[in-house]
Amino acid sequence: MSVEQQAKEPGLPPRWFIRLAWSVHRGVYRAFAGRVGLWRPRANRWGTLRLTTTGRRSGRQRGVIIAYFEDGPNLVSLAMNGWGEGEPAWWLNLQTHPDAIVDLVDGRRLVRGYAATGDERTRLWARWRDEFDAQLDAFAKRRPTETAVIVLTPRSGTSDTSPAS
Incomplete structure (x- = not known):
């Protein structure tokens, strides 16, 4: 890799560290019964939510904490898998079973x-890049496939404001 390529590519920690950070974040969320580990998006900072999907093979409930921002009533995230290869399991599950639960x-x-x-993908991608991560395009180039922009729309007439479990 040339010095010029290294200068253009943003650095990422090793994969093991990314996976460890995810595990620690989930552990903190569980240890504090959902009272710690989630936050709202703010100016120049995305928020975090807990997404519960139905496993595409097991049929069991699967939870993951992901970054998001609000776009009107919708919540928007990126299926980036820590900028590694392959699609994240939550996105594969959501493709098979699109109905899910988010804890905010x-x-x-x-x-x-x-x-x-x-146009919707272009607009939402540009918004994520412009508001939250100027290096988004450079990170995305690390992946062999296009990173999906995921929109979570409210299911009409359904809302549950009970505390996160």
């Missing part, structure tokens, strides 16, 4: 997920 700081919502396409 202010409660629980029932949602349906899909991948944004066309």
